[in-house]
Amino acid sequence: MQFFKVKTVEETFALIEENIPAIEQTVVRELGEALNDILAVPVVAKENVPSFDRSTVDGYAVRAKDTYGSSESMPGFLTVAGEVKMGEVPDAVVRHGEAVYAPTGGMMPKGSDSVIMIEHCEDVEGLLNTYKQVAPGENVIRAGEDIKAGETLLAAGTRLRPQELGALASLGIAEVPVFRKLKVGYLSSGDEIVPYQTKTLVEGQIRDINYLTIAGLANEWNVDVVYGGIVRDDFEEFRGRARELYDQVDCLVLSGGSSVGAKDYTTDVIQSLGDPGVFVHGISIKPGKPTILAMANGKPVIGLPGHPASAMIIFKLFGERILRKLKGEKIERKPERIFAKITKNIPSSMGRADYIRVRLFEKEAEWWAEPIIGKSGLITTLVKSDGIVEISSEKEGVSQGEYVPVIPSR
Amino acid sequence: MQFFKVKTVEETFALIEENIPAIEQTVVRELGEALNDILAVPVVAKENVPSFDRSTVDGYAVRAKDTYGSSESMPGFLTVAGEVKMGEVPDAVVRHGEAVYAPTGGMMPKGSDSVIMIEHCEDVEGLLNTYKQVAPGENVIRAGEDIKAGETLLAAGTRLRPQELGALASLGIAEVPVFRKLKVGYLSSGDEIVPYQTKTLVEGQIRDINYLTIAGLANEWNVDVVYGGIVRDDFEEFRGRARELYDQVDCLVLSGGSSVGAKDYTTDVIQSLGDPGVFVHGISIKPGKPTILAMANGKPVIGLPGHPASAMIIFKLFGERILRKLKGEKIERKPERIFAKITKNIPSSMGRADYIRVRLFEKEAEWWAEPIIGKSGLITTLVKSDGIVEISSEKEGVSQGEYVPVIPSR
Numbered sequence: 031m032q033f034f035k036v037k038t039v040e041e042t043f044a045l046i047e048e049n050i051p052a053i054e055q056t057v058v059r060e061l062g063e064a065l066n067d068i069l070a071v072p073v074v075a076k077e078n079v080p081s082f083d084r085s086t087v088d089g090y091a092v093r094a095k096d097t098y099g100s101s102e103s104m105p106g107f108l109t110v111a112g113e114v115k116m117g118e119v120p121d122a123v124v125r126h127g128e129a130v131y132a133p134t135g136g137m138m139p140k141g142s143d144s145v146i147m148i149e150h151c152e153d154v155e156g157l158l159n160t161y162k163q164v165a166p167g168e169n170v171i172r173a174g175e176d177i178k179a180g181e182t183l184l185a186a187g188t189r190l191r192p193q194e195l196g197a198l199a200s201l202g203i204a205e206v207p208v209f210r211k212l213k214v215g216y217l218s219s220g221d222e223i224v225p226y227q228t229k230t231l232v233e234g235q236i237r238d239i240n241y242l243t244i245a246g247l248a249n250e251w252n253v254d255v256v257y258g259g260i261v262r263d264d265f266e267e268f269r270g271r272a273r274e275l276y277d278q279v280d281c282l283v284l285s286g287g288s289s290v291g292a293k294d295y296t297t298d299v300i301q302s303l304g305d306p307g308v309f310v311h312g313i314s315i316k317p318g319k320p321t322i323l324a325m326a327n328g329k330p331v332i333g334l335p336g337h338p339a340s341a342m343i344i345f346k347l348f349g350e351r352i353l354r355k356l357k358g359e360k361i362e363r364k365p366e367r368i369f370a371k372i373t374k375n376i377p378s379s380m381g382r383a384d385y386i387r388v389r390l391f392e393k394e395a396e397w398w399a400e401p402i403i404g405k406s407g408l409i410t411t412l413v414k415s416d417g418i419v420e421i422s423s424e425k426e427g428v429s430q431g432e433y434v435p436v437i438p439s440r
Numbered sequence: 441m442q443f444f445k446v447k448t449v450e451e452t453f454a455l456i457e458e459n460i461p462a463i464e465q466t467v468v469r470e471l472g473e474a475l476n477d478i479l480a481v482p483v484v485a486k487e488n489v490p491s492f493d494r495s496t497v498d499g500y501a502v503r504a505k506d507t508y509g510s511s512e513s514m515p516g517f518l519t520v521a522g523e524v525k526m527g528e529v530p531d532a533v534v535r536h537g538e539a540v541y542a543p544t545g546g547m548m549p550k551g552s553d554s555v556i557m558i559e560h561c562e563d564v565e566g567l568l569n570t571y572k573q574v575a576p577g578e579n580v581i582r583a584g585e586d587i588k589a590g591e592t593l594l595a596a597g598t599r600l601r602p603q604e605l606g607a608l609a610s611l612g613i614a615e616v617p618v619f620r621k622l623k624v625g626y627l628s629s630g631d632e633i634v635p636y637q638t639k640t641l642v643e644g645q646i647r648d649i650n651y652l653t654i655a656g657l658a659n660e661w662n663v664d665v666v667y668g669g670i671v672r673d674d675f676e677e678f679r680g681r682a683r684e685l686y687d688q689v690d691c692l693v694l695s696g697g698s699s700v701g702a703k704d705y706t707t708d709v710i711q712s713l714g715d716p717g718v719f720v721h722g723i724s725i726k727p728g729k730p731t732i733l734a735m736a737n738g739k740p741v742i743g744l745p746g747h748p749a750s751a752m753i754i755f756k757l758f759g760e761r762i763l764r765k766l767k768g769e770k771i772e773r774k775p776e777r778i779f780a781k782i783t784k785n786i787p788s789s790m791g792r793a794d795y796i797r798v799r800l801f802e803k804e805a806e807w808w809a810e811p812i813i814g815k816s817g818l819i820t821t822l823v824k825s826d827g828i829v830e831i832s833s834e835k836e837g838v839s840q841g842e843y844v845p846v847i848p849s850r
Contacts, residue, residue: 061636065656079819081641086747086817116673117632119643134746135632137644176818184823191849192656193822196748199636199649200819222527222545226471226609231491233529234547239609246475246602263526336544337496338606364800364826365807365848368778390774395843397775407496408586409489409610412603413594416774433805438775439601440850 036312038423039347039383042323045309046351049325052358053280057210061198064190066252067208068358073184078174079200083138085114087169090129090151090158091142094168100160108158114139129158138170145169177201187360209358214248215279216241217258219268219296220286220336225260239409240285240334243342244349250440253353265295272299281356282331283349284322285341296333300324303331314382314423317406318344323352330356338409343385343418346437367435370397372419377427387415388436399436415439446722448833449757449793452733455719456761459735462768463690467620471608474600476662477618478768483594488584489610493548495524497579500539500561500568501552504578510570518568524549539568548580555579587611597770619768624658625689626651627668629678629706630696630746635670649819650695650744653752654759660850663763675705682709691766692741693759694732695751706743710734713741724792724833727816728754733762740766748819753795753828756847777845780807782829787837797825798846809846825849 037045056070085091092108100106108129112122114136122130124141131153132138132145143166150162177183183197190198190208198206218238226237238260245255258275261268276282282303284296301307304326313321317340322333330352334341354362370390378384388399399419404411417438421428428434447455466480495501502518510516518539522532524546532540534551541563542548542555553576560572587593593607600608600618608616628648636647648670655665668685671678686692692713694706711717714736723731727750732743740762744751764772780800788794798809809829814821827848831838838844 061652062655065659077641080646082643084646084817086815116630117642117644135630135646171815171817175815176820183820192653192660193752193819193825193849195656196649196653196752196819197823199647199652200748202636202639202641202647204637220526220545226612227614229612231487231612232527233492234527236490236494236545237609237612239606242471242609243602243606245472246605249475250602338610342603342606363850364802365778368775369806392774395845396779405496405581405585407494407581409603409606410586410593413607415603435805439603440773 036314036319037310038314038381040423042310042313042348043351046323046348046355049309050330050352050355051328053209053212053356055210056207058205059208061195061204061206064195064206064208065192067190067206067211069184069186069188069190070207070209070358072182072186073198073203073206075177075179075181075183075201077201078179079177080171080173080175082173084171085132085134085136085138085145085169086171087145087147088133089145089147089169091124091132091139091145092129092160092164093124093126093142094144094164094166096127097146097160097163100163102161105159105161108160110153110156110158112139143167143170185361187358189359189361189363191363212253212281212353212357213256213279214253214353215256215258215275215282216244216285217272217275217282218260218285219263220260221263223260223286239338240341243338243409244283244285244334244345247342247345247349248353251350251353263295265298268295269299269302273303276303276326276329276331279329281329281353283334283345284332285334286336297322300326300331300333303327304329316382316384318385321348323348337406339387339406339412342412347385367420367437368397369433370399370419370436371431372428372434373398373400374430375427376401376421378421378425380426381423383423384421386419386421387411388417388419389414390416390436390438397436399434412439446724446729447720448724448791450833452720452723452758453761456733456758456765459719460740460762460765461738463619463622463766465620466617468615469618471605471614471616474605474616474618475602477600477616477621479594479596479598479600480617480619480768482592482596483608483613483616485587485589485591485593485611487611488589489587490581490583490585492583494581495542495544495546495548495555495579496581497555497557498543499555499557499579501534501542501549501555502539502570502574503534503536503552504554504574504576506537507556507570507573510573512571516570518570520563520566520568522549553577553580595771597768599769599771599773601773622663622691622763622767623666623689624663624763625666625668625685625692626654626695627682627685627692628670628695629673630670631673633670633696649748650751653748653819654693654695654744654755657752657755657759658763661760661763673705675708678705679709679712683713686713686736686739686741689739691739691763693744693755694742695744696746707732710736710741710743713737714739726792726794728795731758733758747816749797749816749822752822757795777830777847778807779843780809780829780846781841782838782844783808783810783840785837785840786811786831788831788835790836791833793833794831796829796831797821798827798829799824800826800846800848807846809844822849
């Protein structure tokens with residue numbers, strides 16, 4: 031048996047920061063296809079948004095001071111001097127004592143500085159009774175108020191959410207340079223593992239369930255997965271199949287290998303893929319201690335623990351971090367973690383981080399986390415869970431009612 | 441002008457519950473393609489998972505009582521009587537005074553009831569020195585401990601997360617009946633709206649940015665979008681194009697129509713699509729008051745407000761709810777909302793629900809929400825935001841430091 035030089039969770043994250051570079055290849059993506067892609071360059075606005083002063087309400091464009099003193103009991107009076115048509119430059123001009131009808135989004139006519147809402151005035155045969163005064167700029171979006179020409183709208187490394195796509199669209203940017211989509215390879219090993227499609231098991235066999243949990247997570251992170259199949263506990267076969275898959279992907283994930291022989295193989299197979307090789311071999315974490323992380327010729331390799339819940343928690347914690355780095359993601363959206371109160375005392379060993387599956391429920395405008403007890407081999411503990419609570423290695427457990435960070439499961 | 445009979449947010453949600461049925465069509469999906477699909481039938485386990493008693497560690501299968509009294513200073517001694525091979529039924533049997541090597545995941549040999557970890561014993565030329573006692577069942581997962589044959593594993597209406605796919609895989613279920621994927625149609629209207637790909641705007645025009653924010657949200661909810669283009673403010677054309685798109689989709693979304701004429705058209709167009717028609721015409725909410733919700737011959741129709749931030753917030757709130765109902769989703773994962781402390785006092789009108797865009801930051805194991813001030817026409821207010829705070833219609837604002845519910849933006 032090889033003994034691990036176990037790393038803490040914090041050390042592992044620091045090593046990931048240090049060791050994983052962003053891929054360099056970028057592609058130009060049509061904006062409608064770019065959801066959740068990572069922007070490869072900063073975007074600087076070439077024009078103002080909006081490009082002209084617009085009304086934000088249905089109403090009448092006026093000179094604000096012409097409305098001063100107007101009230102329900104003492105209305106002011108203005109002459110209606112025309113109408114703004116959507117999408118057109120208004121012919122009408124607002125002179126002293128005049129008002130021009132301006133629908134929501136319409137261009138402000140020359141001479142006007144504000145809009146009185148239709149609810150606060152009344153057009154009586156061309157004479158506008160104003161029942162309220164407006165301030166200069168009221169109910170108007172100025173040219174460039176949303177985005178100013180010359181401003182950096184988005185930094186490189188931003189993940190494109192729906193609102194970022196909208197902001198890019200507002201500038202007429204129909205294509206964006208993004209980092210290309212990642213491909214992760216997944217290979218299971220173990221003499222006992224059979225494809226999940228296997229209808230009837232021979233005694234002693236189990237189905238490959240990690241493939242679906244790991245591929246499911248990767249797909250949620252906008253990453254493609256190449257399935258490498260299941261390899262038996264044979265070093266040469268394992269090395270050959272791992273190499274073949276490694277050559278096709280950006281990151282290789284190895285699962286299983288829970289026999290002692292296979293455990294040794296996994297490390298040797300990973301070391302055979304390229305330098306500098308393994309940088310984490312064992313993490314002080316529960317569940318998931320026998321995790322291996324490596325870099326082989328610029329590609330990350332992840333050796334997952336075999337238990338289904340462990341594999342999923344480890345991939346969620348460290349796999350997501352590795353893939354985000356590799357993707358070039360720099361601006362990360364909060365919150366990754368939420369806070370909840372724990373329903374019971376949970377002991378934990380100092381120096382080891384514990385991840386506890388929990389059910390969440392709401393009580394008095396707070397989230398409470400109820401631990402789900404079960405071995406890390408049980409996939410149903412994750413099926414019952416809404417998230418995992420993190421007890422950091424600096425704590426000797428948590429007390430009932432204490433705030434704990436929770437990584438929600440979506 | 442038609443005056444709205446404005447509904448509260450709560451009334452709107454209740455009307456959605458009441459009016460939106462689940463689609464009835466289901467498809468059989470290969471498990472590897474079923475991520476985020478909604479299960480159409482309950483899944484009952486036909487077998488135990490695991491199908492046999494398994495070791496959860498690398499160690500020696502023993503009879504627990506043979507280890508009683510073992511300690512570092514007073515080891516016990518057992519005869520090593522063989523080895524369990526992964527994926528095979530062990531030949532070896534554990535008799536009184538014997539131990540059989542069992543790797544993690546290996547099948548428990550007959551006669552054994554527990555496993556002593558390899559770290560707690562030592563094989564000295566066939567004589568196993570045990571340094572710790574184990575309890576019956578220790579380090580063993582029993583057949584059926586994860587899933588019991590006959591148990592309902594998943595209810596109909598469950599969204600399939602990675603862990604649900606894993607649990608289904610563990611039962612060898614390679615195909616699942618799910619509700620078919622939804623198609624949403626999106627149609628913009630307005631004389632001032634031009635395709636977002638338009639390079640140079642004529643003064644008074646703006647680009648169609650709602651299409652990308654709405655389609656982006658729908659895509660995140662695993663819903664396909666059919667783009668219906670942009671229609672001018674002309675009733676007959678609008679009605680024809682809306683009808684054409686409506687016929688192709690499960691739910692129709694209309695955006696824009698911010699001129700008074702177009703506003704009237706939108707209602708009439710929606711009413712023309714089928715009965716019973718409009719059930720919400722105006723919601724007591726800020727932003728997003730001029731929202732229209734309807735059912736036309738079994739298909740929901742959503743008339744969004746024109747302002748980009750309003751449209752996105754309304755679609756996130758009510759569109760997501762409508763689409764989840766339509767999808768057949770019954771079991772919803774928490775948390776939809778997280779809780780944060782608000783950084784400043786925010787006044788709000790009683791009887792109206794306010795949705796405030798916020799930036800989130802962490803302080804002393806809690807989230808704080810910092811309001812982003814900006815008109816609802818500004819898409820960049822959403823670009824800067826991590827979520828939206830909800831101030832319910834029953835509150836007259838919130839005070840600094842008060843807990844507020846936040847809908848995070850992913």
